[in-house]
Amino acid sequence: MKAFEAVQLYFDHAADELQLPENMRTLLVTPKREVQVQIAIERDSGDVATFIGYRVQHDDSRGPMKGGLRYHPDVDLDEVRALASLMTWKTALVNLPYGGAKGGIAVSPRDLSIKELEKITRAFVDQIHDVIGPDRDIPAPDMGTDHVVMAWIRNQYEKYHGFSPAVVTGKPVELYGAEGREEATGRGVGILANKLLKRLGRKPPETRVAIQGFGNVGSHAAKFMAESELKVVAISDISGAYYKANGLNIPHALRYILANKHSLAGYSEAERISNLELLELDVDLLVPAALGGVITAENAASIKAPIIIEAANQPTQPAADAILDERGTIIVPDILANAGGVTVSYFEWVQNLQYYKWNLNRVRQELDYTLSNAFENVWQVAQERKCTLRTAAYTIAIERVFRATLLNGIS
Ligand code: NAD
Numbered sequence: 001m002k003a004f005e006a007v008q009l010y011f012d013h014a015a016d017e018l019q020l021p022e023n024m025r026t027l028l029v030t031p032k033r034e035v036q037v038q039i040a041i042e043r044d045s046g047d048v049a050t051f052i053g054y055r056v057q058h059d060d061s062r063g064p065m066k067g068g069l070r071y072h073p074d075v076d077l078d079e080v081r082a083l084a085s086l087m088t089w090k091t092a093l094v095n096l097p098y099g100g101a102k103g104g105i106a107v108s109p110r111d112l113s114i115k116e117l118e119k120i121t122r123a124f125v126d127q128i129h130d131v132i133g134p135d136r137d138i139p140a141p142d143m144g145t146d147h148v149v150m151a152w153i154r155n156q157y158e159k160y161h162g163f164s165p166a167v168v169t170g171k172p173v174e175l176y177g178a179e180g181r182e183e184a185t186g187r188g189v190g191i192l193a194n195k196l197l198k199r200l201g202r203k204p205p206e207t208r209v210a211i212q213g214f215g216n217v218g219s220h221a222a223k224f225m226a227e228s229e230l231k232v233v234a235i236s237d238i239s240g241a242y243y244k245a246n247g248l249n250i251p252h253a254l255r256y257i258l259a260n261k262h263s264l265a266g267y268s269e270a271e272r273i274s275n276l277e278l279l280e281l282d283v284d285l286l287v288p289a290a291l292g293g294v295i296t297a298e299n300a301a302s303i304k305a306p307i308i309i310e311a312a313n314q315p316t317q318p319a320a321d322a323i324l325d326e327r328g329t330i331i332v333p334d335i336l337a338n339a340g341g342v343t344v345s346y347f348e349w350v351q352n353l354q355y356y357k358w359n360l361n362r363v364r365q366e367l368d369y370t371l372s373n374a375f376e377n378v379w380q381v382a383q384e385r386k387c388t389l390r391t392a393a394y395t396i397a398i399e400r401v402f403r404a405t406l407l408n409g410i411s
Pocket residue numbers: 143185212213214215216217218236237238239275289290291292311312313338339341342
């Protein structure tokens with residue numbers, strides 16, 4: 001199933017729950033604007049290379065649109081469209097005054113020099129600067145892009161529009177970036193884990209956790225969970241998975257990847273298992289924090305964890321979701337689970353617009369407040385409607401966007 005179809009399916013479940021009429025569904029699902037541009041640059045070799053860039057602006061009924069910019073060879077319109085709508089539901093769910101967008105360029109950043117990447121980025125901004133902006137659409141880093149790319153975007157945008165640090169988030173901290181943005185998504189996963197455990201009456205030290213992916217999200221989630229006394233028994237990255245039944249020493253693993261080019265390869269403080277085995281471990285909480293689509297109809301029945309927190313985007317395929325739901329597995333859906341990133345992006349935008357800088361403590365406190373509210377809201381709606389946390393989350397988000405659309409008026 002394609003990414004767009006999966007989001008559509010979850011949208012439909014929630015729209016059924018809300019008894020939304022067909023014309024309103026079409027209105028809410030259809031992107032406001034889709035931009036596809038050609039980007040031509042001269043490579044270091046002197047050859048000309050052409051790339052395709054996309055920006056899909058899904059909905060702006062609740063505020064300027066917000067969403068990442070992805071550099072990956074598999075980027076296509078279908079994927080960008082799905083991720084743009086996911087951003088609309090995510091920002092609405094967390095109640096940020098934003099709509100949703102997403103962008104990408106079909107390119108493999110590893111195959112290009114830094115100079116070439118900068119040229120591509122600036123050429124992309126030349127093509128889309130009129131449709132983005134602090135009050136229109138605010139890009140952020142995603143797969144294959146980082147704070148450096150965001151600094152280029154801001155710099156290129158300002159050549160047309162003057163000083164506008166709020167045009168992108170995820171900037172370097174020295175250049176109007178927010179303290180705590182890097183840890184935000186992983187920290188948010190940890191905050192939500194603690195909230196859920198409390199609701200379920202489970203004690204953190206008795207909660208064994210397996211985390212797939214030890215990059216930005218997975219490593220910060222592991223750090224925060226270990227600090228909150230959860231027992232992280234397995235971690236993994238592309239090099240494999242590492243398991244220790246009585247709990248891993250997370251600070252040690254974090255020091256190891258820092259000294260080892262951000263890789264767990266060769267980590268000898270734990271038993272080496274496969275990434276597939278990690279998903280099927282007998283643990284209390286499973287956190288997929290690497291790729292999409294890793295929990296499938298094939299492996300769903302073997303997953304023993306009674307709780308899953310979807311740190312990655314779309315880690316559970318819809319067919320697997322149905323199997324797990326049948327078994328009573330509690331799933332914190334991606335649109336809530338990884339919303340910490342966009343929440344601190346929002347804080348960065350607010351600081352930029354006010355020319356005022358918050359300290360890390362304030363960022364952390366506001367993140368905790370925003371995500372805790374969103375979690376309690378989802379939990380309550382799920383109890384009231386007797387539905388999954390995913391359907392509850394989509395229901396809240398769709399209802400907010402629907403109401404805003406009606407209040408804005410349809411001419
Ligand atoms: P990252 O590139 O920093 O880390 C990805 C991790 O996954 C790495 O440890 C990598 O080795 C591992 N990995 C890659 N292929 C793997 C495989 N086949 N099996 C096991 N592990 C594998 O990325 P990230 O920023 O941590 O993002 C992780 C996920 O979270 C993505 O799905 C991303 O879209 C989502 N997400 C990230 C953010 C954010 O703020 N970074 C926000 C929302 C959603």
